Amino acid sequence: MATKTDAYQCTECGWTSIRWVGRCGECQTWGSVAERSAAKAQGISVSVPIQAAVPISEVSIDAAQRTLAGIGELDRVLGGGLVPGAVVLLAGEPGVGKSTLLLEVAARWARGGHTTLYVSGEESAAQVRLRAERTKSVADNLYLAAETDLGTVLGHIEQTAPSLLVVDSVQTIGTAQADGSPGGVSQVREVTGALVRVAKRRSMAVIIVGHVTKDGQVAGPRFLEHLVDVVLAFEGDRHSGFRMVRANKNRFGPADEVGCFEMSEHGIVEVPDPSGLFTSSHQEPTPGTCVTVTREGSRAMLAEVQSLVAAAAAETPPRRVTHGVDGSRVAMILAVLQRHASFSLSRHDVYVSTVGGARILDPAADLAIAIAIASAGLDEGCHRKVVALGEIGLAGDLRRVPGLEQRVGEVARLGFELALVPAGNRDPNNRLPRMHGLKVVEVATVADALNALGLRRPSSHRKVSTG
Secondary structure, three states, rough: OOOOEEEEEEEEOOEOOOOOOEOOOOOEOOEEEEEEEEEOOOOOOOOOOOOOOOOOOHHHHHOOOOOOOOHHHEEEEHHHOEOOOOEEEEEEEEEEHHHHHHHHHHHHHHHHOOEEEEEEEEOHHHHHHHHHHHHOOOOOOOEEOOOOOOHHHHHHHHHOOOOOEEOOOHOOOEEOOOOOEEEEHHHHHHHHHHHHHHHHHHOOEEEEOOOOOOOOEEOOOOOOHOOEEEEEEEOOOOOEEEEEEEEEEEEEOOOOOEEEEEEEEEEEEOOOOOOHHHHOOOOOOOEEEEEEEEEEEOOOEEEEEEEEEEEEEOOOOOOOOEOOHHHHHHHHHHHHHHHHHHOOOOEEEEEEEHHHHHOOOOHHHHHHHHHHHHHHOOOOOOOEEEEEOOOEEEOOOOEEEOOHHHHHHHHHHHOOOOEEEEEEOOOOOOOOOOOOOEEEEEEEHHHHHHHHOOOOOOHHHOOOOOO
């Protein structure tokens, strides 16, 4: 049996150490390691189960039937609605609109004839009601409680018997049964564990709001994400009205779906067709721009990449500034352009951004980034109705793009005329997607793609036929 020892634990991430250190070895936070007492290990007695285990084929799934939340884009991300007893964690930056979205969800759930309890630990009941009036989220079956004590919250649950509970936020709820202040490791563990237990026992769906750090990660201990069933990230630039809900974990559905919303003065509005939000409306070919198609879960969306290339100031290292795309990916593309396409930008500042605040993670956008940079460097615009798809390898080759037919279909639907795709990206019958009014051209390398659009240095200027 283990003996009682003194240990130290980080109050930010839960990391433990046998001795005190000034800096956490896991999250690298200074001054967060504090002393705690390790409990003596106890023997575990065997208990007779109240209900015997049964074959999985005899377990009824009727109690786990989904119920639509009433917001189509959110239901898409959840996999078709909320599962009874599921615990959902919604994380996002302050001011992005988490409370507004969940108040709308709670109101629509209540209008469907379901009892809903909204617990606010950050605002008073009057403040929540004021926002509900503005966003028209008032419903008879929606109950509101402004509480920060876990015991009182559990009491409200027993009184109202809701089928949906919204807690805003988990970092503000505390309990005397755990050490520390609300938001600490022990408090968050105890509060979340209690909510999970009551959700499973009552078959009640629970949505918990979580804060994020400056790096975009869920604030608090990492195990919080392991306790819940679904983890959603609410993303968006506060200077832009566009918002996106992304599933990072989903035990009951796909973990790569996204939902698109727009923040207005009347609340959150769904955006079922977001392709037009991420492209500009240039009437003439514009240098430094190129359109691509990214895949977010089962959805194909157009996104425009813009680039600016300017001579660097004398005796000043060239700048590489990116927004909406991965900076290391852009650095790799610049190296490939220099080595395999004769584009040396070592003495130029390069800026790469996306339109509409889109965040592009799909490597299929590599070719569009390369074309935008080359177009900006030559100050020549390519054809406005061109879309480029392809992941770039270090040898300058273009790799296969998954879901090509779906991407090309989205391009054709929006009236584009030419799509550049990697060579060999054909279906099992060795055919390219054919869409009315759209020509699909295969290119094997980045150099071939630039040739096809006439974006080459004068010394090696040649054009690949697209006819």
